[in-house]
Amino acid sequence: MDIKNIALFEAMGAKMNYLSTRQGVLAQNIANADTPEYRPRDLTEVDFGAVLADVTGSNKIRMEKTTQGHILPGGDLDSSRNRKSRMTYEVAPADNAVIIEEQMVKATQTTMDYNLMTNLMRKNVGLIQTALGQGR
Numbered sequence: 060m061d062i063k064n065i066a067l068f069e070a071m072g073a074k075m076n077y078l079s080t081r082q083g084v085l086a087q088n089i090a091n092a093d094t095p096e097y098r099p100r101d102l103t104e105v106d107f108g109a110v111l112a113d114v115t116g117s118n119k120i121r122m123e124k125t126t127q128g129h130i131l132p133g134g135d136l137d138s139s140r141n142r143k144s145r146m147t148y149e150v151a152p153a154d155n156a157v158i159i160e161e162q163m164v165k166a167t168q169t170t171m172d173y174n175l176m177t178n179l180m181r182k183n184v185g186l187i188q189t190a191l192g193q194g195r
Contacts, residue, residue: 071180077105078173085166092157099157101165 081102088099 067183068180071176071183074105075173075176075180077102078169078176082166082169082173085162085169088157088162089159089166092155092159092162094155096154097157099162 084100084102088097088101091097
């Protein structure tokens with residue numbers, strides 16, 4: 060059995076490919092920070108709800124909780140990821156809209172997400188090796 064045929068690994072690989080491509084786009088933005096009239100680009104984020112609907116036929120999932128205090132009423136947490144990101148950019152005198160700090164934050168988050176996927180992949184391969192009796 061090829062590990063690439065397991066849906067979990069296929070999904071993680073797709074996410075890692077997305078993150079690699081996004082990192083390249085962000086690097087281009089940073090490299091063109093002084094290019095007149097350059098507009099920063101970014102990849103469209105994958106809509107997890109649409110992916111879930113394709114897989115399950117519905118975009119609704121139900122959380123299990125063992126204690127009432129585990130999940131806040133409504134299930135929503137206020138985090139920076141839930142807030143809408145700023146849509147307008149500052150524009151430099153050369154009509155360049157790249158904000159280095161913003162691009163660096165995005166690049167760092169992309170690197171952290173990629174490292175997370177790498178660690179998840181490593182842990183899952185280890186679990187499979189253990190299950191097959193090939194663990195260390």
